[in-house]
Amino acid sequence: MLLLLLAAGTVTVVMAADADPIDDFCVADLTSPIRLNGLVCVNPATVNGSTFTFTGFENAGNTSNSLGSAVSPGFAGVNYPALNTQGLALARLDYAPGGLVPPHTHPRATEVLYLAKGQLFVGFVDTNDKFYPANLKAGDVYVFPRGLVHFQINSGNTPAFAIAVLNSQNPGVQLIASSLFGATPTIEDAVLAKAFGIPASEVDIIKKGFGA
Secondary structure (H helix, E strand, O other): OEEEEEEOOEEEEEEOOOOOOOOOOOOEOOOOOOEEOEEOEOOHHHOOHHHHOOOOOOOOOOOOOOOOEEEEEEOOOOOOHHHOOOOOEEEEEEEOOOOEEEEEEOOOOOEEEEEEEOEEEEEEEOOOOOEEEEEEEOOOEEEEOOOOEEEEEEOOOOOEEEEEEEOOOOOOOEEHHHHHHOOOOOOOHHHHHHHHOOOHHHHHHHHHHOOO
16 A cells, blocks of 8 residues: 655655555454455454454474475464455474575565574575574574565574464565476576576476476
């Protein structure tokens, strides 16, 4: 949403991730087939205090996969309807030792990460290609600016988990490697070979790793 504020003869441009709500709340009706810029609200008369409670982060995600990580969402349109129109999305992230959340972006949101257990090595890269790394321990908080490439990896010898808060109901996620090497239809080998400075034969091998 773009707002123009006029003050003392100047124009100030204010950017917000999502539109502001026009009601106190709008708990999503996940059974409705209607889709708009947000989700249809349930009848407020059916809402009570438990509606706003979310228990989806009580159990660790399954990290038995090639990345050694798991992302459990708390999204308005998935499993936390009380977040509808509130401009927020949540996620629990679990990491086995060495587990990685690979380089990715959120095109519509800034992410704030709270590390609840373990230790992580994290970082993002800005549009001048400067890298901002950090070593996090339990209790630390780190911010990934909107739209910038970032990652997390468990740098410890024990499992870790974190809670992420994003300032958009639908922040979007784009995994860098799979977006390029697993795109459908596929991106020409010559393009990726020249972009990454590798032989086309290696591009083909990487693509096969992403099922392309």
